[in-house]
Amino acid sequence: MKAAAAVREWPVEGLARVPYWVYQDAALYAKEQKKIFRGPTWNFLCLAAELPEPNSWRTSNIGDMPVVVTRDADGELAAFENRCAHRGALLCLKPCGKAKDIACVYHNWTYDLKGNLQGVAFRRGIKGSGGMPADARPESNAPAKVRIENYHGLVFGTLADDTPSVETYLGPDVAAKVKRVMKAPVKSLGGYSQMVPSNWKLYMENVKDTYHASLLHLFFTTFRINRLSQKGGVIVGGDGGCHVSYTISDPASQQKNAGDEYEKAGMRSASDGFALEAPELIESVEEIGDGVTVQIVGIFPGFVLQQIKNCLAVRRIVPRGLNETELLWTAFGYDDDTEKLTALRLRQSNLIGPAGFISMEDGAATGFVQRGVIAAGERDAVVEMGGRTVESNESRVTETSVRGFWQAWRRHIGI
Amino acid sequence: MIDINIQLAIENLLARYVHAIDDDRLEEWPQFFSTTGRYRITTLENHKQGLPLCMVQADSPAMMRDRIAALRHANIYEAQGYRHTVSSTLVKPLGDKAFEAISNFTATRIMHDGATLLFATGRYVDRISGGAELLFDDKLVILDSRRIDTLLAIPL
Ligand code: FES
């Protein structure tokens, strides 16, 4: 195995190869934290709807960095590092709470909801003794301020001054697809999380790997929800790190699908062994009017916005060390949803999450890669489906957006 | 006090239920429910906040059978099994031959390679009815934690 991150060299084949050491190197993990997560990228923090009330807060992350997102008395959103200026203790210990200000539990230093240090307990001592020197400037060690943008109800944060606006970061084509889903005020329907036994990049690649969808997730394929031969495509935007994959239902092409490429190729995913006894599970209504039944948006470094039929959700991908990643899901609907539509979204939620009919394999599969390549750090994954470049594509039998991910990653890391 | 025979019958139902799952007799799982029976897995966090999202939501035994068919024929996951322990079942009568039963449970997950993990803890909040044969009308599994390791394939 090669020694330090400094001597790493990318394979000469360029984006058509991904060396396995990228999932195994602790020094590289630290570099990613600095250059990517705390660098000029937008990190999804929460839905604005998850902080509906003034004087409330939620905890989130920018990579390893714990972050607090707040809404102050005036309804304004802000975010800052969840670290006390004194000894560095976490300021907020729960997923969410309500408060006018925030007090560190350790020595009771207090902060306003913008993260400004307001009070130092016994700063002047008691009865003339103790306390801090007059020239002490504890404010200088204050938690880092996070620049945020509430982009159509999605709250993103960045620690770099030079990160372009979210709109520019996404590029016009991807931005349009985000706005397509975030078209009206939303409300959370609930959430859960799952630990994925792999490096965070393997999960994000999985999101961007449109090639696997019908091959690994046999549930979809069997019920012809996401056959690759249905119409659809991949859009790559931003600097390669943002993508949209989508499927358009086309009754005409579905007809033709009888005896389609899958059966001809005799692939595993064509085995239509059973039929749904309760097909209401996948019953859906056309909401947006463009026939798009599935739309997955992946935003570098670790955010997913999904529309799977009427099931809407965000996924936050948080690295929890080199070999572990937490995937935090929040499902949502629109504020003005009817009860019937909410019921539909909830029933379709059987498709997603750690128990989802079309998602349960993903976390396990990325773990299979992590375990499979453990002794192959000097070897490379071949990423040549759909060519060797990064471009939008009419076919989903492509790894173009995986290559796009690596294009962005390499630019940030400088490899 | 609840009739001792009712208590025993309900505990027996719960015991047969978890043995069926742990013995990989998953096809029997929907048979523990009445024809209008419902099964859901949610988290304590969602439950407390009144948020309706579930990890699993089967509105009928037919949807439960579909889930088992999917697990057997469509979904891909590494060979694994559970060992359940159910305890502290509190029974409350709800009316004629209908009861609410709240139990604690733990489920240990055993992987094919021997890796053994405390996979889930929580409560079963059950509505049960029937005369000679008791069945679940509603089974709500409330997980103490919001976090699942890797995936949740087999029902709890
Ligand atoms: S660490 Fe926060 S007040 Fe001391």
Ligand SMILES: [Fe+2]
């Ligand atoms: Fe997938």
